[in-house]
Amino acid sequence: MTLLEARGLQRHFGGIPAVDGVDLTLRAGEIHALIGPNGAGKTTLVSLLSGRITPQAGRILFAGEDITALPAHRRVAKGIAYTFQITSIYPRLTVFDNVALALRDSRDLPRAVGAALARTGLQALAGETAGELSYGHQRLLELTMGLALKPRLLILDEPTQGLANEDIAGFKALVRSLVPETTVLLIEHNMEVVMDLADRITVLNFGRSLASGTPAEVRANADVQAAYLGGDDAEA
Numbered sequence: 532m533t534l535l536e537a538r539g540l541q542r543h544f545g546g547i548p549a550v551d552g553v554d555l556t557l558r559a560g561e562i563h564a565l566i567g568p569n570g571a572g573k574t575t576l577v578s579l580l581s582g583r584i585t586p587q588a589g590r591i592l593f594a595g596e597d598i599t600a601l602p603a604h605r606r607v608a609k610g611i612a613y614t615f616q617i618t619s620i621y622p623r624l625t626v627f628d629n630v631a632l633a634l635r636d637s638r639d640l641p642r643a644v645g646a647a648l649a650r651t652g653l654q655a656l657a658g659e660t661a662g663e664l665s666y667g668h669q670r671l672l673e674l675t676m677g678l679a680l681k682p683r684l685l686i687l688d689e690p691t692q693g694l695a696n697e698d699i700a701g702f703k704a705l706v707r708s709l710v711p712e713t714t715v716l717l718i719e720h721n722m723e724v725v726m727d728l729a730d731r732i733t734v735l736n737f738g739r740s741l742a743s744g745t746p747a748e749v750r751a752n753a754d755v756q757a758a759y760l761g762g763d764d765a766e767a
């Protein structure tokens with residue numbers, strides 16, 4: 532089943548075609564990685580999907596419904612969560628209160644927060660001040676805030692950036708535990724993480740989709756090798 536389908540998405544900034552007619556299909560329950568060189572349009576594309584910015588052309592269907600014109604908060608209500616950068620956590624508040632703020636109008640807030648923290652293993656840190664957590668734990672908190680909403684689609688923008696190797700192993704296990712209930716779209720520069728986690732990969736280059744397929748298909752694609760992978764598993 533297709534969960535999300537984007538067709539002909541276009542977003543220019545001034546003269547720059549950041550996203551230039553991109554099609555993207557996300558299957559329900561998959562881990563889909565979005566890769567490509569710096570400036571390829573990855574963040575712009577997921578901003579279009581989450582509703583942070585609006586496309587100049589194209590449309591987006593989510594669970595069969597046209598959401599192209601919906602504002603971000605309506606898309607969140609429909610089950611699209613986009614984990615914000617670390618700056619979006621409230622450093623002076625506790626871990627618990629950060630998650631509570633993400634949930635806001637949940638009926639049984641303490642229980643919902645507890646469940647979200649248990650999911651990512653942060654229960655023991657619930658009373659800690661968020662700003663005093665290690666970097667890895669702050670990233671995990673950000674992920675917890677997204678997951679607390681029980682999204683159907685979770686969009687992660689460079690989640691392993693700045694993480695230590697031992698944290699990356701934990702992160703991969705966590706993402707695997709989310710599917711198939713949650714579909715995951717992951718912008719990721721770490722090729723080892725991409726090749727290990729992704730069911731399918733879409734490669735962007737100059738605002739266009741260069742290829743989409745399984746890791747093996749993408750790896751074997753000559754255009755992708757020339758533009759990005761350098762013929763090997765080289766990191767971007």
Ligand SMILES: Nc1ncnc2c1ncn2[C@@H]1O[C@H](COP(=O)(O)OP(=O)(O)OP(=O)(O)O)[C@@H](O)[C@H]1O
Nearest residue numbers: 544547548549567568569570571572573574575576
């Ligand atoms: N708000 C904006 N105003 C002007 N130009 C923008 C804006 N956002 C993105 N761009 C431009 O659009 C292009 C695509 O940027 P985008 O951030 O989507 O790429 P990316 O693939 O996410 O890059 P990176 O891997 O470096 O995060 C770039 O040329 C960028 O400079």
